[in-house]
Amino acid sequence: MSLAGKVALVTGAAQGLGKAFSEALLKRGAKVCVTDVKISQGEATVADFQRQYGSDKAMFIKCDVASADEFERTFKVLLDNFGHLDIVVNNAGILKEHDPIRTISVNLGGVMTGTNLAIKALSKEHGGRGGLIINIASVAGLTAQAYFGPAYTGTKFGVVGFTRCWAFNPHIEKMGLRFAVLCPSFTKTDILNSMDALYIDDAHKLVAQLGINPVSTVVDGFMELVDNEQCNGAVVTVTSKEGIVYHKQPLAPSKM
Numbered sequence: 001m002s003l004a005g006k007v008a009l010v011t012g013a014a015q016g017l018g019k020a021f022s023e024a025l026l027k028r029g030a031k032v033c034v035t036d037v038k039i040s041q042g043e044a045t046v047a048d049f050q051r052q053y054g055s056d057k058a059m060f061i062k063c064d065v066a067s068a069d070e071f072e073r074t075f076k077v078l079l080d081n082f083g084h085l086d087i088v089v090n091n092a093g094i095l096k097e098h099d100p101i102r103t104i105s106v107n108l109g110g111v112m113t114g115t116n117l118a119i120k121a122l123s124k125e126h127g128g129r130g131g132l133i134i135n136i137a138s139v140a141g142l143t144a145q146a147y148f149g150p151a152y153t154g155t156k157f158g159v160v161g162f163t164r165c166w167a168f169n170p171h172i173e174k175m176g177l178r179f180a181v182l183c184p185s186f187t188k189t190d191i192l193n194s195m196d197a198l199y200i201d202d203a204h205k206l207v208a209q210l211g212i213n214p215v216s217t218v219v220d221g222f223m224e225l226v227d228n229e230q231c232n233g234a235v236v237t238v239t240s241k242e243g244i245v246y247h248k249q250p251l252a253p254s255k256m
Helices: 016-027 039-053 068-082 100-122 150-167 197-210 215-227
Strands: 007-010 031-036 058-062 087-090 131-136 177-184 234-239 243-248
Touching: 007 016, 007 068, 016 031, 016 039, 016 087, 016 215, 031 039, 031 068, 039 058, 058 068, 068 100, 087 100, 100 131, 100 150, 100 177, 131 150, 131 215, 150 177, 177 215, 215 234, 215 243
Parallel strands: 007 031, 007 087, 031 058, 087 131, 131 177, 177 234
Antiparallel strands: 234 243
């Protein structure tokens, strides 16, 4: 898929995987809007992107994805500046078991809000150019192995189910949209360091058992979804033991 002239929005992109996804898109010629609640880090990330790829290639907007108003404003500012939108990556996520409501609001509510706004902006039925929505979940959203993170795990199961339901939509072709889910396992980012101290030892034991992904491998899985124009409904898992596994799910719902 050629990314020249494409515009992408990536949430939670001041650092970690979101930053890496953004840079991968920039390297291929896309323009990227970076959003995050971390203003200083987000601005520094975009300043670095602008130095490397051009001042008109990247912009930063502060956005708490749990706020529908902030998220809607983000889309408006992006469209006012870049004119159109082609790719939305709902990446922002937290690991805060002591605050399950906030965890749900960011990890699942943010993905739902971002997806709904993306559909409105991208759909050909609404005057958009069509495009791709990638929602970032986790292998925790496919198995319940992360017993120390039930709220986090529940949100990631929700992201997988929510995204695949959209992929089943019979109007997808008319809308010009495709949906996909990226499910990495433990990756070398700061999210583990942000988890509750009570569970940190359990988390590190599971990391030792399952291994940890380099960011570059997760980015490769992400770009596979970007490039595969037949990916609607796909789930890509990325683990240190099996690497990138592409699961193209059947899109004909079973009889109920």
